Amino acid sequence: MPANRFMIVFILLGCLVYALIDSSADNLIYLIPVLAVIAAVISVFKAQINLWWYKRFPPRLSKQIEALLRDFFPYYNQLNSAEQERFGVRINIFKIDKEFITPEMPEVPDDIRHLMVASAIQVSFGRKDFLLSHWGVVVVYRNPFRSIQIQEYHIGETYIEDGVIMLATDPFIKGLSKPQKGYGIGLHYMAKALQYEAKITNSQFLFFNEENEEEREKFLKTMCSIRQREKVYEDAYAPLKSEDFFGLCVEHFFNASARFEELMPDTYEALKKVLNQDPQKPEDPVIIKEAIEDL
Numbered sequence: 001m002p003a004n005r006f007m008i009v010f011i012l013l014g015c016l017v018y019a020l021i022d023s024s025a026d027n028l029i030y031l032i033p034v035l036a037v038i039a040a041v042i043s044v045f046k047a048q049i050n051l052w053w054y055k056r057f058p059p060r061l062s063k064q065i066e067a068l069l070r071d072f073f074p075y076y077n078q079l080n081s082a083e084q085e086r087f088g089v090r091i092n093i094f095k096i097d098k099e100f101i102t103p104e105m106p107e108v109p110d111d112i113r114h115l116m117v118a119s120a121i122q123v124s125f126g127r128k129d130f131l132l133s134h135w136g137v138v139v140v141y142r143n144p145f146r147s148i149q150i151q152e153y154h155i156g157e158t159y160i161e162d163g164v165i166m167l168a169t170d171p172f173i174k175g176l177s178k179p180q181k182g183y184g185i186g187l188h189y190m191a192k193a194l195q196y197e198a199k200i201t202n203s204q205f206l207f208f209n210e211e212n213e214e215e216r217e218k219f220l221k222t223m224c225s226i227r228q229r230e231k232v233y234e235d236a237y238a239p240l241k242s243e244d245f246f247g248l249c250v251e252h253f254f255n256a257s258a259r260f261e262e263l264m265p266d267t268y269e270a271l272k273k274v275l276n277q278d279p280q281k282p283e284d285p286v287i288i289k290e291a292i293e294d295l
Contacts, residue, residue, distance in 0.1 A: 119186030126276030
């Protein structure tokens with residue numbers, strides 16, 4: 001990362017200046033606090049330094065990853081060329097900023113890593129805060145994994161305390177390859193990460209009393225109807241808790257936008273404002289370009 005390189009350069013320069021001006025061991029005690037302050041300042045402003053660098057020297061996608069996105073990521077494939085370029089820059093910045101680990105494989109396959117990053121970029125494409133700085137680690141499993149928190153099998157989770165996002169590969173790929181029949185867990189859990197990062201409250205996009213069981217049930221049944229999945233309501237929708245409502249809405253917002261707008265127009269319009277995107281304009285979905293600056 002550029003910030004880390006700057007830190008090394010400043011430390012080396014500090015040592016060089018010290019060696020040229022005064023190399024006595026007695027004054028070394030004064031150099032150490034100065035270098036520590038420099039390192040601390042760079043660490044605090046790490047995200048800003050990295051973004052400053054990448055705005056001037058944007059990293060481009062490789063031809064191989066471009067082909068991967070064209071084949072397996074419809075959102076990217078429908079963007080116009082200028083937006084595809086910006087999407088690619090954001091992917092490269094995001095993947096450098098995150099650590100991808102897996103307890104089941106030697107390493108996370110490069111195609112899986114890029115597709116998961118692309119899901120995060122899709123959710124935050126209309127926002128300035130796309131980097132999701134709070135979240136530093138993505139843990140990748142092949143299949144549903146046992147949750148540490150509630151001892152049940154999950155296909156995805158977010159751990160706020162540790163800044164960790166967890167995803168299961170097989171359900172993730174199924175959701176990408178069959179977006180109308182499957183479920184985009186990448187969108188769901190990246191949306192949950194964005195909700196925490198951006199302090200998005202449910203009241204910003206939901207317009208009912210979450211404490212009222214009848215109103216909650218009506219909302220969830222309407223969401224189920226948006227994807228025309230009434231047969232799986234009891235298993236897939238009824239158990240959902242309030243903390244998953246944003247992820248649910250974002251997944252449906254992108255994968256069934258026209259029907260979402262038809263059945264829940266108020267929530268649809270609210271999500272357009274929150275995400276600064278209109279998925280029914282897939283070639284150029286960002287609504288207010290000034291809100292995202294250069295990246």
